[in-house]
Amino acid sequence: MTWMMWRQHRTEALALTIFVGVIAVALFVLGRPMHALFPLGSAHCLVPPLDQACRSALVRLQQDYGYTTTVLILLNFAPYAIGGFLGAPLLARELEAGTWQLVWTQAVPRRRWLAVKIVVLGTVSVLLAAGLSAVIAWYRRPLDLLGGGLDITAFDLTGITPMAYTLFAFALGVVAGAVLRRSLPAAAGALVSFLAVRVTVAGWIRPHFVMPVTRIEAFVPGSGDITDGTSNARDMILDQGFVDADGRRITGLGAVIMEGKAREGGGDPTIYLHDHGIQHWVVYQPMERYWTFQLIETVIFVGLAVLLLALVFRRIRRPAF
Amino acid sequence: MTIQPALRTRNVGKRYRKAWALRNCTLELPPGSVTALVGPNGAGKTTLLRMSVGLLTPTVGSVEVFGESPATNSVQALTRIGFLAQDHPLYRQFTVADLLRFGRSCNVRFDHELAARRLTQLGISLDARAGALSGGQQSQVALALALAKRPNLLVLDEPMSSLDPLARQEFQQTLMSAVADGELTVLFSSHAVHELERVCDHLVVINHGQVMLSGDIDTLLAEHRLLVGPRVKTDPRGSRSVVEVKHSDRHTTMLVRQAAAPIMPGWQANPVGLEELVLAYLRRPVDAEAAESQEETA
Amino acid sequence: MFHFRLDTGSGIPPYLQLVQQVQQAVLLGFLQPGDRLPLIREVVESLAINPNTVAKAYRQLEQENLVTGRPGHGTFVNDTLPAAVPPATYTSLRHGLQTWLRRAYAAGLDDHTIAALFSSVHHQTRTATETA
Numbered sequence: 004m005t006w007m008m009w010r011q012h013r014t015e016a017l018a019l020t021i022f023v024g025v026i027a028v029a030l031f032v033l034g035r036p037m038h039a040l041f042p043l044g045s046a047h048c049l050v051p052p053l054d055q056a057c058r059s060a061l062v063r064l065q066q067d068y069g070y071t072t073t074v075l076i077l078l079n080f081a082p083y084a085i086g087g088f089l090g091a092p093l094l095a096r097e098l099e100a101g102t103w104q105l106v107w108t109q110a111v112p113r114r115r116w117l118a119v120k121i122v123v124l125g126t127v128s129v130l131l132a133a134g135l136s137a138v139i140a141w142y143r144r145p146l147d148l149l150g151g152g153l154d155i156t157a158f159d160l161t162g163i164t165p166m167a168y169t170l171f172a173f174a175l176g177v178v179a180g181a182v183l184r185r186s187l188p189a190a191a192g193a194l195v196s197f198l199a200v201r202v203t204v205a206g207w208i209r210p211h212f213v214m215p216v217t218r219i220e221a222f223v224p225g226s227g228d229i230t231d232g233t234s235n236a237r238d239m240i241l242d243q244g245f246v247d248a249d250g251r252r253i254t255g256l257g258a259v260i261m262e263g264k265a266r267e268g269g270g271d272p273t274i275y276l277h278d279h280g281i282q283h284w285v286v287y288q289p290m291e292r293y294w295t296f297q298l299i300e301t302v303i304f305v306g307l308a309v310l311l312l313a314l315v316f317r318r319i320r321r322p323a324f
Numbered sequence: 325m326t327i328q329p330a331l332r333t334r335n336v337g338k339r340y341r342k343a344w345a346l347r348n349c350t351l352e353l354p355p356g357s358v359t360a361l362v363g364p365n366g367a368g369k370t371t372l373l374r375m376s377v378g379l380l381t382p383t384v385g386s387v388e389v390f391g392e393s394p395a396t397n398s399v400q401a402l403t404r405i406g407f408l409a410q411d412h413p414l415y416r417q418f419t420v421a422d423l424l425r426f427g428r429s430c431n432v433r434f435d436h437e438l439a440a441r442r443l444t445q446l447g448i449s450l451d452a453r454a455g456a457l458s459g460g461q462q463s464q465v466a467l468a469l470a471l472a473k474r475p476n477l478l479v480l481d482e483p484m485s486s487l488d489p490l491a492r493q494e495f496q497q498t499l500m501s502a503v504a505d506g507e508l509t510v511l512f513s514s515h516a517v518h519e520l521e522r523v524c525d526h527l528v529v530i531n532h533g534q535v536m537l538s539g540d541i542d543t544l545l546a547e548h549r550l551l552v553g554p555r556v557k558t559d560p561r562g563s564r565s566v567v568e569v570k571h572s573d574r575h576t577t578m579l580v581r582q583a584a585a586p587i588m589p590g591w592q593a594n595p596v597g598l599e600e601l602v603l604a605y606l607r608r609p610v611d612a613e614a615a616e617s618q619e620e621t622a
Numbered sequence: 623m624f625h626f627r628l629d630t631g632s633g634i635p636p637y638l639q640l641v642q643q644v645q646q647a648v649l650l651g652f653l654q655p656g657d658r659l660p661l662i663r664e665v666v667e668s669l670a671i672n673p674n675t676v677a678k679a680y681r682q683l684e685q686e687n688l689v690t691g692r693p694g695h696g697t698f699v700n701d702t703l704p705a706a707v708p709p710a711t712y713t714s715l716r717h718g719l720q721t722w723l724r725r726a727y728a729a730g731l732d733d734h735t736i737a738a739l740f741s742s743v744h745h746q747t748r749t750a751t752e753t754a
Contacts, residue, residue: 101413108407109430496670504666504673
């Protein structure tokens with residue numbers, strides 16, 4: 004049976020391996036000179052105070068490789084490409100070609116056949132995703148210095164979430180294939196649902212996985228400029244602004260006006276703010292929660308995948324094709 | 325002890341959304357028989373065939389293959405049946421050898437030798453890709469796969485409709501040889517009524533989702549007569565034994581199902597051919613009462 | 623080895639065609655006592671015909687005492703043929719049919735009409751005889 008699955012889907016599996024391989028080689032080639040900027044390792048330059056070498060390396064990193072952070076966003080489609088490409092035709096191609104009638108009248112119960120198919124192809128797609136995520140994690144390590152820890156340029160591409168997304172895309176493909184009965188529409192349907200769920204979770208749900216941290220800090224007069232965010236560029240900032248002497252928060256337009264006042268005259272704005280008893284506040288998810296968030300995100304997407312696959316198992320028992 | 329039928333359906337009906345594809349279908353196929361299922365497109369043939377191999381479950385009624393419902397989808401039930409779907413679907417990118425390996429990996433009593441030998445005899449290379457074979461060769465590969473499973477009931481959906489005459493002959497030869505080897509009951513649908521006499525011994529005629537006629541072909545032919553005589557004024561259609569009446573200016577032709585009935589003077593009783601018989605039953609209007617009673621039970 | 627033919631357009635049920643071919647062959651001496659009829663499988667392979675049909679034909683031939691099936695060996699033409707129709711009777715029947723045919727031609731019937739008339743009467747008479 005496993006041989007059968009391999010024989011049937013080896014073309015897609017090989018194509019995807021090449022796809023992942025090409026990305027990996029490209030990242031390796033592009034990443035080597037970037038890593039070479041930091042002969043002592045990029046982690047060395049993460050904690051202030053920074054030495055001269057770190058500072059000049061950081062400038063070059065920003066200049067020469069700053070754009071790659073944006074390019075990396077494209078790799079958020081990779082889990083869909085892997086999972087959807089293997090999942091969508093899983094049932095749809097059998098239904099398209101009529102071979103469901105051939106395979107479901109062999110002496111293998113439908114559910115066992117489906118289970119083997121899902122385990123084999125699901126494992127292939129998760130392994131490919133794991134490989135890709137490891138390569139991306141290596142590549143973007145120096146880019147950590149430029150920030151971005153819990154957002155789509157880092158969190159969604161590294162750790163264990165890419166595997167969960169891939170499994171989810173795979174399950175979506177299988178379900179769409181069972182419902183739409185054609186590979187191409189199934190792949191398109193899976194893409195739309197994949198993006199919708201991913202954007203919703205990353206944009207609206209993830210910031211609230213755990214109660215965010217709120218910090219209020221007084222301005223140190225003469226420190227030069229208004230504090231922005233937190234001391235760690237990789238924290239996820241949810242909101243920030245000023246709080247006045249009475250403890251009232253000033254956000255949005257109020258904060259802009261306040262900042263304008265502070266900068267009037269061109270002096271150090273922190274002196275004005277300090278004198279008026281105004282403090283900086285920030286609501287954020289600290290980078291230390293990376294693995295907690297990875298776990299929660301993984302549970303959500305693996306859970307959704309399991310739910311979707313359970314639906315297919317239910318449907319296949321009494322097919323109405 | 326009574327012989328267990330290979331296939332038994334009792335009051336089977338299948339509804340897709342609002343429309344009934346099949347109603348009140350009650351059939352019994354004796355083991356070892358070869359049955360042709362005849363009817364126009366959309367009559368419910370494919371629905372009946374798919375239900376008999378468990379690819380569909382009936383909305384009402386029961387289907388049994390050797391006493392067990394094929395819808396249980398158990399290994400035991402699946403081992404007993406073989407199915408050749410319309411247009412003989414195969415994994416096109418597989419080689420013939422791959423397909424045989426697929427069959428062997430999915431079935432306990434798969435006769436790999438037999439299939440390979442038969443295909444080689446027919447000049448089909450085991451290294452050829454299924455998609456590159458001709459229609460006739462593909463159907464032979466699909467049949468070889470189904471037969472190598474050693475099923476007790478083999479169901480075929482219009483197996484010969486896309487084949488040229490020579491391929492049909494070869495296909496029939498393979499199929500009939502398998503029946504001669506024993507323990508195989510065959511049910512297949514077909515449009516080619518004139519070919520049926522050669523290959524089948526039982527017949528089921530369905531139309532508008534209902535069974536119009538079923539039974540042993542020789543018995544059916546012996547039961548029916550074509551009566552030709554002077555034109556009658558009264559319409560004898562009300563009688564159950566009259567299948568079809570045709571009037572011309574001076575004489576009347578009647579197909580009746582009462583072979584031993586006394587013949588009126590001036591009338592001539594002629595035997596009826598299989599094709600004529602099938603066509604007469606296909607032209608028959610649907611039994612409205614039967615349709616209603618099914619809807620009540622549903 | 624004896625060879626069967628099958629004419630699917632004839633309107634005669636296939637099993638009956640097989641029976642008639644054996645009957646004729648025996649009558650005409652093409653099949654001699656002790657000859658073996660082809661195995662069911664052989665007939666099936668050469669004609670692509672339903673084995674049940676062949677079996678039915680052989681059963682009927684056995685009932686007519688024309689052949690005997692020996693399990694494991696085959697079906698053989700009997701020694702004591704029921705061609706117990708004495709040659710004289712055969713000749714006389716043949717003669718009667720010839721006379722009838724001449725009368726039919728004289729009456730202006732063509733071959734088709736004669737055939738239609740024959741098969742109709744033949745069938746009717748046979749049905750009457752069977753039910754009697």
